[in-house]
Amino acid sequence: MxxxxxxxxxxxxxxxxxxxxxxxxxxxxxxxxxxxxxxxxxxxxxxxxxxxxxxxxxxxxxxxxxxxxxxxxxxxxxxxxxxxxxxxxxxxxxxxxxxxxxxxxxxxxxxxxxxxxxxxxxxxxxxxxxxxxxxxxxxxxxxxxxxxxxxxxxxxxxxxxxxxxxxxxxxxxxxxxxxxxxxxxxxxxxxxxxxxxxxxxxxxxxxxxxxxxxxxxYPKKAAKKQRKIEERTVLVIQNGQEFAISKRPPKGLLAGLYELPNKEGYLTEEEILSFVKGLHLIPLHIREAGEAKHIFSHVEWRMKGYFIKVAATEEKKVGSLIFVDRKESRGKYPIPSAFSAYRKFIEEDF
Structure with missing residues (x-):
């Protein structure tokens, strides 16, 4: 045939x-x-x-x-x-x-x-x-x-x-x-x-x-194993004209890429502010940045975002975070599409 x-x-x-x-x-x-x-x-x-x-x-x-x-x-x-x-x-x-x-x-x-x-x-x-x-x-x-x-x-x-x-x-x-x-x-x-x-x-x-x-x-396919659902809180932290990113571990999901700071689970505004203060940053303003989801092959992220403006500091590195300007975030640091829903807070004035 x-x-x-x-x-x-x-x-x-x-x-x-x-x-x-x-x-x-x-x-x-x-x-x-x-x-x-x-x-x-x-x-x-x-x-x-x-x-x-x-x-x-x-x-x-x-x-x-x-x-x-x-x-x-x-x-x-x-x-x-x-x-x-x-x-x-x-x-x-x-x-x-x-x-x-x-x-x-x-x-x-x-x-x-x-x-x-x-x-x-x-x-x-x-x-x-x-x-x-x-x-x-x-x-x-x-x-x-x-x-x-x-x-x-x-x-x-x-x-x-x-x-x-x-x-x-x-x-x-x-x-x-x-x-x-x-x-x-x-x-x-x-x-x-x-x-x-x-x-x-x-x-x-x-x-x-x-x-x-x-x-x-046709074709015949066995049912796929259900993806694991993970809830995450994504933080867009603005310091003057710069924004916080951090580098992921060298192994595992999105290994070695840069990401917006994020925490497992859905944090309250109080918990977020406490986290920011723990970095020795002074939060001036916080507001919701919307919900988003991203599907990987075996896991699905369901995200809630928050935009936090902090008092300007000249520090370029705070804990695991580094602050970069808009141009650097676009042209130098590879940030995966999982965070694309929150990139607008970096690339536009809010």
Whole structure:
């Protein structure tokens, strides 16, 4: 059955593929950067980050040598910061072991930090023409619908079987186009949310789910474990024209990033004022800054914010807090999007 999708898919892709910046110059470095960025991020959102990242770090050597804080700032807004940290680790290994060029070898790519079978397959096939599949969520959705496969796509065994099946039918002369045609079909036609656009699908005639009217029943996924809910109080502390931030621990959630001061649980105004006074700061004014939430993969923050203005002090560091001006908070210190609802209190006059 899958052999029958190869030619129609490739023809459709040739006529319908989107114009994307990383497709225009698919060097190994460009393919790698784009594929890491595209994990759990929309294509339209990635375009701007991709251009900014390559402008700042045009070569793999630049990524390997970039100071971590600057690197995290370039990644700010994409989330999952371990992705870019692993990219830098991999870049340094490539500089040391492969003379600064990603290896044209699937197995060697797979051994680099942060590169799994999907990314290794994408780089190998698109940049080097090596026939290896690149199976992500889009591809799994397409294949399970075509074959009406009831297995759980979150299981590694299911992904492995799909990789093996695709490897058997992969064209040797254009493996990159074949992989991208499957990705493109999943992103634009056999879509994840809402009804698939089966009337536009080049392989609808061999799709079992389409034939049996079961498209919306696939892919099958086991129910996800419920996220842990954490309540937090976020403090926007203004000292003259500067604002308090602090650096998170080097390990764990949002490791090594800067954040607005925050405390576990919902604090009362009295408790907040007591905390501020404990830092030897003099609070002049406090008011609510609204509620917000941010969802991580395994935890959800439900936040209540407060804006506190303190008597101006020339101290740049108070306990674990450092005071930075608006420009520094935007351009120098990587503050994760979890705090985006409260950034307006720093960037505007209140």
């Amino acid at each position: 899958l052999e029958q999708i190869r030619e129609p898919l490739l023809s459709w892709y040739k006529e319908n593929k989107r114009s994307l910046p990383w497709r225009e110059d698919p060097t190994p470095y460009h393919v790698w950067i784009s594929e890491i960025m595209l994990q759990q991020t929309r294509v339209e959102a990635v375009k701007e980050y991709y251009a900014r990242f390559l402008f700042a770090l045009p070569e793999l050597k630049d990524l390997a040598e970039c100071p971590e804080e600057r690197l995290l700032k370039l990644w700010e807004g994409l989330g999952y910061y371990n992705r870019v940290k692993n990219m830098q680790k991999a870049a340094r290994e490539v500089m040391e072991q492969y003379d600064g060029r990603l290896p044209a070898d699937y197995e060697k790519l797979l051994k680099l930090p942060g590169i799994g079978s999907y990314t290794a397959g994408a780089v190998a096939s698109i940049a080097y023409g090596i026939p290896r599949p690149a199976v992500d969520g889009n591809v799994l959705r397409v294949i399970t619908r075509i074959t009406e496969n009831p297995e759980d796509i979150l299981k590694q065994s299911m992904k492995k079987k799909t990789e093996e099946a695709l490897l058997e039918i992969m064209p040797k002369d254009c493996p990159g186009d074949f992989n991208q045609s499957l990705m493109e079909l999943g992103a634009t036609v056999c879509v994840p949310n809402g009804m698939a656009k089966c009337q536009c699908c080049p392989v609808a005639r061999v799709c079992q789910a389409y034939a049996h009217g079961t498209v919306m029943e």
